[in-house]
Amino acid sequence: MSTIDNTSHETVCLACPSCDLMFDVSSLGDGETARCSRCQHFLTTYRADELSRVMAYTISALILLILACNYPFLQLESGGLKSMMTLPETASRLWDYEMQGLALIVAAFIIFIPAFILILVLVLVGALMMERHYHWLRPIAWLIFTLQIWSMVDVFFVGVLVSLVKVGGMASMSMGVSFWAYAVFSVLFIPAVYGLDRAQCWHRIEALRGS
Ligand SMILES: [Zn+2]
Incomplete structure (x- = not known):
């Protein structure tokens, strides 16, 4: 199953909905949340289950x-x-x-x-x-x-x-x-x-x- 997880080697890019800064979120671990480093806008939370x-x-x-x-x-x-x-x-x-x-x-x-x-x-x-x-x-x-x-x-x-x-x-x-x-x-x-x-x-x- 394809997920944004740290077992996947593909690059998964997300643009911040607030300021359009791009992030690679493919290395998120279970339960980890990604926020924009510039404006702190919520990007995604990865949960394995x-x-x-x-x-x-x-x-x-x-x-x-x-x-x-x-x-x-x-x-x-x-x-x-x-x-x-x-x-x-x-x-x-x-x-x-x-x-x-x-x-x-x-x-x-x-x-x-x-x-x-x-x-x-x-x-x-x-x-x-x-x-x-x-x-x-x-x-x-x-x-x-x-x-x-x-x-x-x-x-x-x-x-x-x-x-x-x-x-x-x-x-x-x-x-x-x-x-x-x-x-x-x-x-x-x-x-x-x-x-x-x-x-x-x-x-x-x-x-x-x-x-
Ligand atoms: Zn942002």
Whole structure:
């Protein structure tokens, strides 16, 4: 497998994204990070087990997201009235209250965009691990690095926690399986998506294309 590692004798050059100074990062060891010597901008971090690590986080996050969408998220009880909500219902209830635009945004940012990104990562990392080159690897990598800034998983969960503190004084609450699944999912999502080093990812794709 082609990587930016110290066992490879080929020169791997990277331009600093900030000041365009060129660096040879082929001698990085496991866990080492390269920064620009002129402006200290981050260049790349080499991890020998990056692909298997990202794959494990991605599969775990996808399983947890499926669990989170299929089990009760939260149950509220006040004055003898009970109300149970699932994760998809956080969006569909907004739709019922005629806030269709907001419902679509919530559903997109907490379920569909994260799921789409994880599936793209799964496909890309799967192809890189099998050392198969496909013409769609570059567009998929571009989509992953573009979409990752639009995922609001952590923002949503912090928002839920803040809401729970406010609602806690008015009703008794019990968190369902979905709540805990989404909590762990929001933690695993970050290393699954951001664990993919951009420079190494492009280098691997280029190496497969040239092989
Ligand atoms: Zn620089």
